[in-house]
Amino acid sequence: MFRKVLVANRGEIAIRVMRACEELNVGTVAVYSDADKDAGHVRYADEAYNVGPARAADSYLDHDAVIEAARKADADAIHPGYGFLAENAEFAQRVEQEEGITWVGPSSDAMESLGEKTKARSIMQKADVPIVPGTTDPVTEPEQVEEFGEKHGYPIAIKAEGGGGGRGMKVVRDESEIEEQLESARREGEAYFDNDSVYLERYLEKPRHIEVQILADEHDNVRHLGERDCSLQRRHQKVIEEGPSPALSDELREEIGEAARRGVAEAEYTNAGTVEFLVEDGEFYFLEVNTRIQVEHTVTEELTGIDIVKWQLRVAAGEELSFEQDDVDLEGHAMEFRINAENAADDFAPASGGTLTTYDPPGGIGVRVDDALRQGDELVTDYDSMIAKLIVHASDRDECISRSLRALREYDIEGVTTIISFHRLMLTDETFNEGTHSTKYLDQELDEARIENAQQQWGTQPSGSADEEETVSREFTVEVNGKRFDVDLEEHDPPTIATEQDSSGGLAERPDAAEDSSTTTSGAGEVIEAEMQGTILDVNVDEGDEVGAGDVVCVLEAMKMENDIVAETGGTVSEVPIEAGQNVDTGDPLVVLE
Ligand code: MV4
Numbered sequence: 001m002f003r004k005v006l007v008a009n010r011g012e013i014a015i016r017v018m019r020a021c022e023e024l025n026v027g028t029v030a031v032y033s034d035a036d037k038d039a040g041h042v043r044y045a046d047e048a049y050n051v052g053p054a055r056a057a058d059s060y061l062d063h064d065a066v067i068e069a070a071r072k073a074d075a076d077a078i079h080p081g082y083g084f085l086a087e088n089a090e091f092a093q094r095v096e097q098e099e100g101i102t103w104v105g106p107s108s109d110a111m112e113s114l115g116e117k118t119k120a121r122s123i124m125q126k127a128d129v130p131i132v133p134g135t136t137d138p139v140t141e142p143e144q145v146e147e148f149g150e151k152h153g154y155p156i157a158i159k160a161e162g163g164g165g166g167r168g169m170k171v172v173r174d175e176s177e178i179e180e181q182l183e184s185a186r187r188e189g190e191a192y193f194d195n196d197s198v199y200l201e202r203y204l205e206k207p208r209h210i211e212v213q214i215l216a217d218e219h220d221n222v223r224h225l226g227e228r229d230c231s232l233q234r235r236h237q238k239v240i241e242e243g244p245s246p247a248l249s250d251e252l253r254e255e256i257g258e259a260a261r262r263g264v265a266e267a268e269y270t271n272a273g274t275v276e277f278l279v280e281d282g283e284f285y286f287l288e289v290n291t292r293i294q295v296e297h298t299v300t301e302e303l304t305g306i307d308i309v310k311w312q313l314r315v316a317a318g319e320e321l322s323f324e325q326d327d328v329d330l331e332g333h334a335m336e337f338r339i340n341a342e343n344a345a346d347d348f349a350p351a352s353g354g355t356l357t358t359y360d361p362p363g364g365i366g367v368r369v370d371d372a373l374r375q376g377d378e379l380v381t382d383y384d385s386m387i388a389k390l391i392v393h394a395s396d397r398d399e400c401i402s403r404s405l406r407a408l409r410e411y412d413i414e415g416v417t418t419i420i421s422f423h424r425l426m427l428t429d430e431t432f433n434e435g436t437h438s439t440k441y442l443d444q445e446l447d448e449a450r451i452e453n454a455q456q457q458w459g460t461q462p463s464g465s466a467d468e469e470e471t472v473s474r475e476f477t478v479e480v481n482g483k484r485f486d487v488d489l490e491e492h493d494p495p496t497i498a499t500e501q502d503s504s505g506g507l508a509e510r511p512d513a514a515e516d517s518s519t520t521t522s523g524a525g526e527v528i529e530a531e532m533q534g535t536i537l538d539v540n541v542d543e544g545d546e547v548g549a550g551d552v553v554c555v556l557e558a559m560k561m562e563n564d565i566v567a568e569t570g571g572t573v574s575e576v577p578i579e580a581g582q583n584v585d586t587g588d589p590l591v592v593l594e
Contacts, residue, residue: 001317002026002077002102006070007041009081010060012370012389013295014041017079020309029073029482031066033059035382040372047073047482054382055585056533060084063091070101073482077316079104079309083384086292087111104316106291110269114289117161118199120267124286127266129259132157132278132285134201140186145178148200155203158185162193167236167557171203191581192535204285206438207278208247209233211290212260213300214273215311221321222265224257225300225308226330232432234348234442239419240426241296242335243303246397246435247279256284261325263289272297272312295338295389298370302334302393332393333400337408337423339371339388341379344422345455350385350558352531353378354416362410366393366403379416382533382586387418397435401427417459425454526569526593530584534558539580541591545573553591554578565590 004027007014018028018041030045035054042048049069052059059065061084070078078095080086086105093108095101105111114120122136133152138161139145149156149172158181160168168189170181182198190196213225229245230238244253260275263286274294276287297308306328311321341351359375371388379387392407394400408424431437431445537555541547552564553573571593578590 001319002075002313004029004046004073004075005077005079005104005313006031006066006073006075007045007079007081008060008066009079009084009086010036010039010041010383011372011386013081013293015044015372016298016370017081017309018044020307020313023307024310024313026313027075029069029075031060031069033382035380038378039380040374040377044372049073049482056084056383057583057585060383063094066091067094067098067101070098076100077102077104077313079312080292082292082294087115087290089115102316104271104312106269106271106273110267111291114267114269114291115162117159117163117288118197120289121199121286123267124263127259127262129263129286130284132201132204132287135199138197138199139182142178142182145172145182145200146175149175149178152202155205157201157203158182158198159201160185160189160193160195161197161199162189162195167192188581204278204280206440207280208245209276209287209439210245210248210256210279210284211274211276211294212257213297213308214260214264214269214275215306215308215315215321216264216270216273217315217321218270218318219320220265222261222269223321223323223325223328224260225304225306225328227253227256228296228299230296231437231439232426232442233439238296238338239442240335240337240423240432241299242333242397242400243299244330244333245279249282252279252282252284259284259286271315272308295386296336298368298389298391299334299336302368302391303330303332304328305331332395333397334391334393335400335404337390337392337404338386338419339390339411339413340385340419341381341387341416342385342419343417343455344419345452345459348419349563350532351379351381351416353381355379356413356415358412358414360410360412361388362390362407364407364410366400367391367407368393387416390423401433421454421458422451424458425450526567526571527589528553528565528567528591528593530556530565530586530588530590532556532558532563533585534563534583536578536580536582536584536590539576539578541573541576543573543576547571547573547593556584556590567591567593569593 001024005021006029007017021028028045030042030048031051032042032048033052033054051065051069052062085091089108089111092103092111095103096108118136121131124131154174156172158170170185172178172181185198186196189198208231210227210229212227216222227245228241228243230241232240263275272293274290277284278287301308342348356375356377359373361369368391369388373387390407392400392404394403405427408420411420426432534556537557539554541553547567548570551567553567554565556563556565574594575592
C-alpha cells in the first residue's frame with residue numbers, strides 16, 4: 001500500500017478520498033489554488049501545497065504544478081477524484097511515466113480507447129453488449145445520414161466522437177434537417193473536443209439513464225456493484241441519483257450488470273469505472289463509460305457497504321479484489337442529493353459568493369453528508385456550485401423518501417441560497433414518487449411555478465444586513481514546506497478598505513462584493529465580462545449590432561449549465577473578442593458596448 005497519496009482535487013471529493021487514505025493509514029497531501037487557501041480539504045490534509053492562482057487552468061489543471069507538488073511532498077500516488085484531470089489520458093500517461101508515483105485510476109490506454117465513443121461502441125459490440133442501433137465508424141456526408149434514416153427511421157442522434165456528458169449531440173427529426181445538423185455537430189465537435197468526427201444512433205425519445213458501477217483489478221477480476229438510476233437530470237446535470245433503479249426488473253438488473261462486466265473486461269479496464277446505459281421499453285443500450293470515480297459513487301457504497309475509493313487505492317497498489325460477484329449484495333434503497341449553492345427559482349443561477357453564516361448538516365440513522373465546509377466559511381465560487389452531498393439509505397424506496405425529507409428539513413444552511421427546497425419538491429412530486437420520470441422530465445414536464453413556490457415555502461435567502469455590527473476576521477495562512485500555520489485576526493467595524501484606483505487617482509471605496517456587477521463601465525460604455533470560468537456556447541451579436549438592456553449577447557457554458565449572458569444596459573456593440581468554443585475565465589471581456 002502507498003505511504004502518501006496526493007489528491008489532485010478539491011472540495012468534498014478531496015476529503016472523501018483522504019478519509020479512505022486515513023482508514024488505510026496512508027498519508028494525505030492536498031493541492032490548492034489561491035482561491036482555496038482556507039478550504040476544507042486543505043484543513044483536512046496532513047500537508048498542502050499551493051499549485052497556482054484561482055484559474056483552474058493555472059492550478060488544478062496544471063500538469064506540471066500537480067506533479068511538482070507530488071515530488072515536493074514525496075507522494076507515491078496521485079488520486080484525481082472526479083472532474084479536473086480525472087479523465088485526462090495525457091496526464092494519466094504523464095503520471096504513469098513518473099518514477100515512483102502511481103496513478104490511481106484506469107490505464108491511460110483504457111481511458112483513451114473508451115473516451116472515443118465509436119471505439120467504445122466497437123469494444124462493447126465485441127463483448128456482446130447491446131449498443132443503440134447506429135454506426136461504429138464516423139460519418140462525414142449527408143448521404144450517409146439519409147441512408148441510415150431510410151434503414152433505421154427517425155429521429156436520429158448525431159453524436160460527436162469526443163463528446164460526453166451533455167455535449168456534442170444533435171437530433172435530426174426528418175431528412176430536411178440532416179445537412180444543417182450534421183454540419184453543426186461537426187463544428188461543435190471541432191470547437192469543443194478538437195475532433196470533428198461524428199457518428200449516428202437511433203434517437204430514443206424518453207430513455208432512463210442507468211449506470212453500473214464497476215471495480216476491476218489487475219488480476220482479471222471484474223465485479224459490478226449494481227446500478228444507479230440517474231434519470232432525474234436538468235440540462236444534463238444530475239440532480240438526484242438513486243439505487244436500485246425503480247425502472248429495472250430483477251431480470252433486467254442481472255442482464256445489465258453482466259453486460260457491464262463483459263464490456264469492461266473486453267476493454268482491459270482496471271480500477272473503478274461506470275458503464276452508462278439508456279433503458280427504454282425493457283431494453284438497454286450502451287451509452288458510454290466514465291473512466292473515473294463519480295460524484296454519485298456514494299449511493300452504491302451505501303447499498304453494498306463496499307468502500308469504492310479504498311478499493312481504488314488497493315487495486316492501484318496491485319492488490320486483488322477480495323470478494324466474488326456473488327458476495328456483492330445490495331441492501332435497501334439509497335438516494336444522493338447534490339446540495340448546490342444555486343437559486344432554483346432563478347433558473348438555478350449559481351451563487352456568486354456569500355458566507356455560510358449557518359451550516360448545520362443533518363444526522364441520524366441512514367444519513368451521510370460528504371462536504372468540505374464548516375460554519376463561517378466563505379463560499380468559493382470559482383469552480384462549481386456543489387457545496388455538499390446528502391446521501392440517505394433506508395430499507396426501501398418509500399422509507400428512503402421519507403428519511404430524505406426528514407434530513408433535508410434538518411439541513412440548516414444560511415448565508416447562501418441552495419437547492420434544498422427543490423429537492424424537497426422532487427420528493428413530494430407524484431411522478432418522481434412513482435419512479436416513472438425519464439431523463440426529459442425536468443427539462444420538459446415540470447411546471448417551473450412549482451419551483452418558485454417551493455422556494456417561497458422552504459427556501460433560504462442570503463442572510464446578513466447592513467445594520468449588523470461588521471466583524472471581519474482575517475485569516476492569514478503561511479505555508480512552510482507543506483506545513484501550514486494559520487494566523488487569525490479579528491477586526492470589529494473595520495474601516496472600509498479602498499482597493500481600487502478611481503479616476504482621480506485616489507482610492508475609491510470598493511462596492512460591496514454582493515453588489516459587484518458583472519460589467520464595469522469604461523466611461524463611454526459597458527464591458528460585459530465573464531462572471532465565471534467556462535466555454536462560449538453561442539455568440540448572439542456582431543460588431544455594430546444595437547442591443548437593449550436584458551438582451552442575451554452570448555451563452556456561456558459553466559458548471560455543466562448554459563448561462564445566458566445579458567447586457568445590463570443598451571448600446572451599440574463595438575467589440576466581440578470571443579467566439580463559440582472559446583474558454584474564458586472570470587473577468588474576461590465578452591462583449592463591449594459603446
Ligand atoms: C441519447 C439519447 C437518446 N437516444 N442517445 C445525453 C448526453 C450524452 N451522454 C448522451 N445523451 C443522450 N444520448 C440516443 N441514441 C438521450 C440522451 C440524453 C440523456 C442521456 C442520459 C441522461 C440524460 C440525458 C438528457 C438528455 C439526452
